[in-house]
Amino acid sequence: MSKLSDRINNLAESQTLAMAKKSRELQAQGKDIISLSIGEPDFDTPQFIKDAAKAAIDNNITRYSPVAGYLDLRKAISEKFKRDNHLTYTPEQIIVSTGAKQSIANIILSLVNPGEEVIVPIPYWVSYIETIKLAEGVPVTISTSVESNFKISPEQLKKAITPKTKMIVFSTPCNPSGSVYNKEELKALAEVIIQFPDLYIISDEIYEYINFIGKHESIAQFDFIYDRVITVNGMSKGFAMTGWRIGYIGAPLWIAQACEKMQGQFTSGTSSISQMAALEAAKADPSVTVEMRDAFKKRRDLVLAALNEIPGLKTNTPDGAFYIFFDISSYFGKSYNTYTIKNSHDLSMFLLEEGNIALVSGDAFGDDNCIRFSYAAAEKTLIEAVKRIKESLAKLN
Ligand code: PMP
Ligand code: GLU
Numbered sequence: 001m002s003k004l005s006d007r008i009n010n011l012a013e014s015q016t017l018a019m020a021k022k023s024r025e026l027q028a029q030g031k032d033i034i035s036l037s038i039g040e041p042d043f044d045t046p047q048f049i050k051d052a053a054k055a056a057i058d059n060n061i062t063r064y065s066p067v068a069g070y071l072d073l074r075k076a077i078s079e080k081f082k083r084d085n086h087l088t089y090t091p092e093q094i095i096v097s098t099g100a101k102q103s104i105a106n107i108i109l110s111l112v113n114p115g116e117e118v119i120v121p122i123p124y125w126v127s128y129i130e131t132i133k134l135a136e137g138v139p140v141t142i143s144t145s146v147e148s149n150f151k152i153s154p155e156q157l158k159k160a161i162t163p164k165t166k167m168i169v170f171s172t173p174c175n176p177s178g179s180v181y182n183k184e185e186l187k188a189l190a191e192v193i194i195q196f197p198d199l200y201i202i203s204d205e206i207y208e209y210i211n212f213i214g215k216h217e218s219i220a221q222f223d224f225i226y227d228r229v230i231t232v233n234g235m236s237k238g239f240a241m242t243g244w245r246i247g248y249i250g251a252p253l254w255i256a257q258a259c260e261k262m263q264g265q266f267t268s269g270t271s272s273i274s275q276m277a278a279l280e281a282a283k284a285d286p287s288v289t290v291e292m293r294d295a296f297k298k299r300r301d302l303v304l305a306a307l308n309e310i311p312g313l314k315t316n317t318p319d320g321a322f323y324i325f326f327d328i329s330s331y332f333g334k335s336y337n338t339y340t341i342k343n344s345h346d347l348s349m350f351l352l353e354e355g356n357i358a359l360v361s362g363d364a365f366g367d368d369n370c371i372r373f374s375y376a377a378a379e380k381t382l383i384e385a386v387k388r389i390k391e392s393l394a395k396l397n
Pocket of ligand 1 (some may be wrong): 086204245
């Protein structure tokens, strides 16, 4: 009998983090691995944010913070929601957490009862499914493909809803597809959801600032659905602050209070120093993130053009985030030496071992036909990465 709980035995390891760990191990053995597995900006955190953290230490802001986050920070986030998203969330409706990952766990653990269904469009971010399972909820997926630009339709959503459905969780811009829902598309989805009482939406908007088509749209902007939406965001991606661990939600008050209670038992308030840094990020004009966004767009164009020259790959044009999720299913059934490619996992292992390039297989995101390429790296590295993919794939026949 296992000494570990069924809970942990049934939990899958985060595949993004597992691949990043594997790449680090191979690099430590002296292998020249290019790792495009983990999704994090390669830029440095802006100086004014780092300065705020240094000042926080010098000013001894180093004690436990309120569980929900400092009031000043929640006020600044409240202003940010107004400024960027035209959303009204009072500071009491905002909970700051140790990353958006914790925000999402707080919500799912607070709302989902055993046996309740949570709709998750494919491709999804790796941690949604495992967190739902941890809450003993039942993930219900909706398929998409490169042809539909990896977006779901209102009809698909309606079909997936049953009397047991509790919520839907999705990201826009999407990790891993880079797809961005526009205002009309979000409204159409909201119009389906509002027909069902007690159906909630987790709208994960952590890539808000990495959007190449202009304005970011939040589903909570429609008054008729506002009470059913939990808007998730954070500092990790837009401000290159992955290590600082700051995420937050804007939510109906009763949900915010539940998340505060949950967090009070797990972690308490997040790092006081990171919160003081986040305060400056929240107050900053979003234009400080534009340079990073433009660099990502340039890299997207570069990588997309290069990938499209490789025979047998199918891509969409991602409108945001920093991933390309391309279809590699035409390589299934092909072989080289001891390798036979049956699925996306086989292909990612082949690319890692034969090509020294670490990507994340699509099965981790629910779509086994695809593989995820994170282009959050220097242009030179990206060019070399695509060359390695091309040369490795050419060996398969
Ligand atoms: N949501 C999505 C879609 C993500 O890609 C990430 C990145 N890890 C997160 C949430 C969590 O971000 P963090 O915990 O760093 O705020
Ligand atoms: N969101 C990033 C990714 O998808 C970071 C890794 C993680 O937290 O899973 O790669």
